[in-house]
Amino acid sequence: MMIRPLVRLLLCVGIASGLLSVAGPIANAAPGELIATQRFPVEWGDGYIVTYRTEGSDGASTLARGLLMLPDGPAPAGGWPMISFDHGASGLGPTCGASSSATLPVDVPYFRRLNALGYAVVSTDYLGLSPVTDQVHPYLNSRTEATATIDIVRAAREFTDTVSNSWAVFGVSQGGHAALATARLAPTYAPELDFRGAAALAPGSQLEYLFPLAGPHIPRSPLIDNSIAGAAVLTTAFLAGMWATDRSFDLTPYLTPAGVQVLTELRTACQDRWPAVIGGRGLGELLARPLFDDAARQAIGKYVAIPADGYQQPIFLAQGTRDTAVLPVMTQALAYEFELAGAEYEYHTFETDHQGIMGPGFDAGVEFLQRILPTRR
Known part of the structure; x- marks a missing residue:
């Protein structure tokens, strides 16, 4: 593997500790700068944890971290094409990202499958899911998901010349939401890169319509609790991230004291602790006012929406028909919007649930990637 000269020097200097770092912020630093x-x-096997510069919730330069895995053997002429993989929800706190995992990150076996096909893989932790920046993760924020996803591609190219300028994005669940946001932003945010398209499995979408339905009017009952349990947890985590990071909208007047307590605790909680933090409380107990007024709806839409227009490269959508976390009707509605907007897309359904989509959906997504971004292996 050919490593850029400056990085090679840093590797030699930092080999004893295993951690390479550049002290202090750099004024006017470029997004994607390798830190x-x-x-x-x-x-874990072969691979790297990468710290790089990206865009914070306020638009200022900040840091994020992620993973980089390269195929075995010599790179082809022009380098390995890259897949930037967006993972599903893992939490809001600084120890919730894959790069901070105490065990092998769950998605690494999928990355190795992509490596075997001749793809280099990068995977961002998004903002706030590693301790390199003092920020709560802005969960489901379209802009920062996309910038973190793109900037780790830039960082990988700074690290090694064995990776290509050509790349695509692949994501599941929250990562599907991030992949779509990335596909829309990539051509203008990083025109120097050769972006080829996006594969999104069970992507969060239509959320700008779902979240504003929440309010104190939602009663507690076994029927309602069972039917919206997943959506309620998703909405609560989203509100925690938005409340902590969106300075343009004050969510506090919409919260009950219980809502303030829960959303504050969620700021440092990984996904496995979300149900315990929420403690069985319904959305009606957390919200003092409906989120359906103009100010709340506009702020939510600006933060989370995935528009159906503005895409320059093809999109692959996959959805499980038994999914109760991302309802099939939501992805079907997104596909219909793509149709109306004239986007180049394909939509596939599979007889599986949310977790199972990484079986047949992953295989079909890889076939799509091989069409839009062929490898030489």
Whole structure:
């Protein structure tokens, strides 16, 4: 593997500690600037943890972290084409990202499958899911998901010349939402890169219509609790991220004291703790006012929406018909919007649930990637 000269020097200097870093912020630093690399823990196998510069919730320069895995063997002429993989929800706190995992990150076996096909893989932790920046994760914020996804591609190209300028994005669940946001932004945010398209499995969409339906009017009952349990947790986590990071809209007047408590605790909680933090409380107990007024609806839409227009490259959508976390009707509605907007897309359904989409959906997504971004292996 050919490593850029400056990075090669840093590797030699930092090899004893395994962590490479550049001290202090750099004024006017470029998005995607490589800040540090660290080899994977031995038990993870080959790969790197990458720290890089990206855009914060306020638009200012900040740091994010993610993973980089390269195929074995010599790179082809022009380098390995890259897949930027967007993972599903993992939490809101600084230890919730894959790069901070105490065990092998769940998506690494999928990355190895992509490596075997001849793709280099990068995977961002998004903002706030690693301790390199003092920021709560802006969960489901379209802009920062996209910038973090794009900027790790830039960082990988700074690290090694064995990766290509050509790339695509692949995401699942929250990562599907991020992949679509990335596909819309990539041509204008990073015109120097050769972006080819996006594969999105069970993507969060139509959320700008779903979230404003929440309010104190939602009663508690076993029927309602069972039918919207997943949506309620999703909405609550979204509100926690938005409340902590969106300075343009004050959510506080919409919250009950219980809502303030829950959303504050969620700021540092990983996904496995979300149900315990929420403690069985319904949305009606957390919200003092409906989110359906103009100010709330506009702020939510600006923060989370995935528009159906403005895409320059093809899109692949996959959805499980038994999914109760991302309802099939939501992805079907997105596909219909793409149709009306004249976007180049394909939509596939599979007889599986939310977790199962990474079986047949992943395989079909890889076939799509091989069409839009062929490898030479």
